[in-house]
């Protein structure tokens with residue numbers, strides 16, 4: 001016999017999906033922040049200093065100018081400069097002359113800075129285990145959804161432009177339809193799947209606006225939830 005509800009106890013209203021998604025992300029963010037805080041405390045770093053080490057590690061060996069660093073971290077040049085000065089004093093960052101501009105200098109990690117950045121890049125075991133619990137297909141879908149959210153935040157000016165595949169001139173989404181590796185990276189001239197999409201690629205080059213729009217349409221076209229399922233980038237020759 002089917003269960004009946006007490007009419008005096010109405011079903012609770014379903015929470016709006018976007019708010020539920022955000023609440024879930026906030027919970028995950030709490031775990032990540034707690035892990036990052038513990039590591040920073042152990043290393044005696046502020047959040048900005050830890051971010052600078054991570055960014056310099058991602059851009060190694062090229063190095064970064066202070067102005068670019070500040071832009072990427074969305075902080076003022078003064079704030080970035082103070083954090084860099086502290087990292088230089090700790091022996092984690094060094095300056096060298098910029099060959100492209102004699103008046104400018106480039107920031108690099110020292111050997112100690114590289115080790116500190118590596119320690120900072122280690123994810124908490126429990127988070128890795130939680131992601132491992134997802135199937136490959138779920139991880140790929142999650143990554144696609146994250147890219148969409150990041151792009152939305154970029155377009156609203158909330159975060160700096162990320163060096164992700166979806167904004168890269170080398171990206172050819174769904175260039176190999178029907179394959180397990182449907183996308184193509186023109187930089188390395190190789191196919192790859194959703195699970196290998198990059199969020200911060202050192203080889204990224206921003207696509208011109210018209211091409212960026214085309215790439216994004218083609219990227220969305222593989223999303224079964226998207227009504228715009230028609231666009232496709234030409235296959236690489």
Ligand code: SF4
Nearest residue numbers: 165168171185187201
């Ligand atoms: S160069 Fe990097 S960001 Fe660009 S398509 Fe290849 S993997 Fe993606």
